[in-house]
Amino acid sequence: MLDELELHLSTTTNRLGRPYQQGTIRAYMTGARTLDRWMTRAGVEHDFTSCDAATLNQFFRHHYETHDVPKSQDGKGGYTGGTSTLQRNCRVLFAWLEEEYEVPNPWRDKKLHRYASPPQGKPKTLSSEFVTDCLRVTGNGNPRVRDFETTRDHAIIRVLTEGLRAEELLNLRVQDLDLHGHTLVVVPLKGDRNSTDGRTIPLQPKTVRALQRYLRAREGHNLSQGPWLWLGTRNRNRLRYSGLYRLTKRIAELAGYDPTEVSPHSYCHTWADDLLSNGVSGENVMAVRGWKSAAMLKRYAHDQASQRAVTAVHQLGDRY
Known part of the structure; x- marks a missing residue:
């Protein structure tokens, strides 16, 4: 069966x-x-x-x-x-x-007992120091660092800071990158997926450079002619979620942090807070992320909402 x-x-x-x-x-x-x-x-x-x-x-x-x-x-x-x-x-x-x-x-059958999902805690936003330290232990974009794994890992952390879900990152193909336009395209994972659907993700300049260096390192991989962007070490096949999960844990530990406090999805919450803290409107955050409901924006923005409010009021200075 x-x-x-x-x-x-x-x-x-x-x-x-x-x-x-x-x-x-x-x-x-x-x-x-x-x-x-x-x-x-x-x-x-x-x-x-x-x-x-x-x-x-x-x-x-x-x-x-x-x-x-x-x-x-x-x-x-x-x-x-x-x-x-x-x-x-x-x-x-x-x-x-x-x-x-x-x-x-x-x-x-009405006698079947239904179980509700456990209550969700607040999303945990990573500190800027945490992200900076993880980028540092993966070479910090130094062009002299040319080994495949370090170059790949640095590019992955950079792309995670752009707000991609783990599966969106893992499903990226080389053709999805537009480095000259400082963007990449992700295909929706649910709902309205079809061959022409796609969401444009704007990239930071350092992310563009990290991807460019990774593509150069990727050329020496046995599977470099394949479509998948992220490839495994030692010439193994494409990177899967288990590998990405271990990667984020390993890098956090190398940076001196508790690996249990981070997962690939942690970067999504951090990305939302980064944009909102720097004045990007909720509407634009929803568009980049592909959210159709403001409820998702509220959930992702909840962790640091009080701090953003305090900062915004302080920026007003004296009002009277």
């Missing part, structure tokens, strides 16, 4: 009539495989078609208690498993079973 589900997801379209992205397929399959492992451990002898609301309630409760319980004073537990996300991903499995095997869908 797992093989059938994966084949179904890879050959059908989402509600917008477009193929599922590989990351989405992996998420749905992870949900199904997690349920499969729990059924084996719990001694459920039948297949997925036997799962009713009561069985799923046991499964989700077990997952919540072993993954999502809030941290206690001894530091155990914590919101790490995402039972709400798991529940959403498993829903796809049972919608498919209803259609393909004509079995009742437990999601239509």
